[in-house]
Amino acid sequence: NPNILVITGSLPEMRELEMALGEATHIPVRNIPYLKGFPVSSSLLQSASLPKNASFFGIAAPILSYDEVRVDLVPEDIKLKKLIEQRAKDLMRTGVLALVFFVLIFFILITKIYFKSAYLKSLDSRFKVLNTEAQKLESDFEKISLMKNYLFNRGFSLEVLTELYDVSGLDLELNDIRFDEQGKFSIRGTAESMSAVFSFVDSMEKTKYFKDVKTKYTTKRKEAGRDLTDFEIVCDLKKET
Template sequence: MLNFKKFKLAPHAAGRDFVCLDTSGDNLKLAHLKVSSGKKQIVDLVSRNIHGSSEADISKVIKSLLQAMNIKNPYVMNVIPSPLAITRNIEVPSQNPNEIEEIVNLQASRLTPYAREDIIIDYLNVGTYRKSYSKLLLITVARNLIKRQLDILSGAGIKIERICFSAEAIASLIPQFLKQGLEGQVINILHIDSNFTDFIVALDSKLIFVRGIPIGAEHFLVSKEQYQQRFLEELKKTLEAYKTEDIYKSVQMIVLAGCIEKIKDLEPVLNGELHIPTTSTSYFKHIDASEEAKKTISSSEQMSFLNVISPLMASDQLKLNLIPEEIKFKKLLQEQSKDIVKSGILVMGIFILVCAILISKIYFKSVHLKALSTKYSEIHPEALKLENDSSRVKEVRNYLSYRGYSLIALDTLSGILPRNLVLTDIKFERQGKFSVRGVAESMSAVFSLIDDMGKTDCFKDVKSKYTTKRKEADKDVIDFEIVSLLKVKG
């Protein structure tokens, strides 16, 4: 089973356009971010009323906005607000990520009122429970809602890269605006938008609980006292629901965010009614935004852009991705195909380089061989002549080395010849071979001659070839032949 949790999206790249859209409500929201020198800046914020508009009309609006901003090939993210999602905190008997994912997929239809094929589901691991259990926050969205958003963006010629859950992005961003030293504290973020409020509980910038309260900035502006009381009642119920879930310790701080400029007096009311430290933060004061973007935020008293800004500013910390599995699978295959193509190109490049090196070596060697052959053909006749001359010189040297040496050998032999031995034949051969034949009165005379010859400076490798006894005039005689090599002094 493919682990889509490990599927990586493209990181922020310098100079590229990043866009986040919210097409789920009556108002289309668009945030445009650029990265330059490692800094993220919101350069454009736009809203358009799309109440009652068809998907094709919304696509045209988005396309025209991107063209007006001169945005080409943007990295596009879409957000799902909490009122359009079903959230549930559960516990599963495993801490292994693969096992947890399998359990969630198998139990999805039991945990929601929809069939598995009709929903997109993802989860956040909130923490451990009883050492072997994991606490999860499930986020479920109807598949047809996701399909509608994909169709709208496709109609605008946009390829969507990620579908975020706005509450997760807000939970990641808002704690960064607060003072330091909040590690380990449970923070309740009340993000007030036009017609609803996100009840977000965050721990160390991680979403652990979320609910929607159907009261927003528009309600407060219509009848402040009436809706303020209802808001307090809904808030108390939701805080009680969080305690009942027993996810973590109680809320230690409440932070108001979003459309709060006209309802800042809500802060002391919450302080007095809930007895929980309450503060507020104007998000546009903490982000790097163009003057035009800041003016858009200031003029939008009943609309919050925080849900489209936070996914862009905190994209590196987000875990959830509500894109359908088949699209994730397709993206994964595309990425793997790109890697395979890159590997193939690299291997082909190496192969071509090796072939080029081999061909160049063969070429240079062939050129060198041709040059040697040409030179050889020029000097070959001279070499043959020199070889013939050398052979003649050797013959002359051999002749000269043996010339007169026979006389020396005979003189040496006559000096060591025993008296009881007669030579009948003396033979000189080529290559310094020398042999004598004769008759001796005894075998000892033959061996004595062999020893004496070996001690001289004229003979070497002296040995008897044969010795034969016979009768001559009633007397025993020995016929013999001695062979040796002449020592030629060079």
């Protein structure tokens, strides 16, 4: 059931109708000027309000419902053509945006690759300079190591020969002394007796320069009426660092 009845149009002519509707239906009745609901200028509103016994509601009402009451006379094929054209424009716009997006991504990637390549070239040039300096330092270090090793070995050789001279007796004659970088040491000589050879071996074992002292061979012979013993002794050198 309605809660209120609204009357509009030529309101001065509807006073009696308003009262009659109210008495007949027992529903509140309101009269509302229709011109206040239209977006028109004040001068036009004043002009339309002058005729008291005339109503322009029938003419003005379609303005508010223009979208519902308008009649489209455009043929369907024209509508379809416009729709296809609009879709084509939208598709072209989408394609252009996608192309711009891919070009932008490609440009960003190319920029990153360029800067990384430039950075790698910079690192490569620095590495070449550092590598040259490192090679020079390595060469200098090798020279210093060789010189140090030479001086050390030279001093060590003198120490070994001095120690060997101290432990050898007067009854020994050393004819050949050899040693290599691996620390292998050998002595060839002649002794007046076999016991002198064994004593010499024992003396070498007690020094700090010789280890694993062994007699490789001993051979007896006579020379000018004397008994002589030729020998060869081998051992390892104990090089102190």
